Every structure is written in structure tokens, then in C-alpha cells.
Amino acid sequence: MSRLVLSRKIKQGVTIHKDGKVLASLEVHKVDRNSVTLAFVADTEIKIDRDEIYSKESETNKSDY
Numbered sequence: 001m002s003r004l005v006l007s008r009k010i011k012q013g014v015t016i017h018k019d020g021k022v023l024a025s026l027e028v029h030k031v032d033r034n035s036v037t038l039a040f041v042a043d044t045e046i047k048i049d050r051d052e053i054y055s056k057e058s059e060t061n062k063s064d065y
Contacts, residue, residue: 024048 008014013027024042031037040048058065 024033029037
């Protein structure tokens with residue numbers, strides 16, 4: 001699994017790509033004292049979830065088997 005840790009300022013972004021195709025991009029939209037707002041852009045077949053939603057869906061899918 002790839003991992004990248006970096007600093008970004010407002011309006012700066014990151015592009016996630018594979019084999020020359022952009023899978024998703026994100027931009028720092030807003031920074032408050034205790035939170036950062038990120039804007040994600042991806043094709044509709046790319047699913048983007050918060051960790052707690054993804055974990056809940058993963059557990060639900062495991063229990064379906």
C-alpha cells in the first residue's frame with residue numbers, strides 16, 4: 001500500500017493516479033483550528049468515503065457472507 005505524508009496550503013492539492021490515468025484529486029479547501037475541509041474529485045465509479053463509513057460498510061459486507 002502506498003503512503004505519502006505532506007503539507008499542503010489552502011487551494012493546493014494532490015492527484016491520485018495509476019498508469020497515467022487520474023483516479024482522484026483532492027484540494028485543501030478550508031483550514032480551521034481543529035479541522036481541515038478537503039474537496040475530492042473523482043469519476044462516479046470511484047467511491048470516496050470517510051473512514052468510519054468505509055469501516056461500517058466493510059463490516060456489513062463481511063456479515064452478509
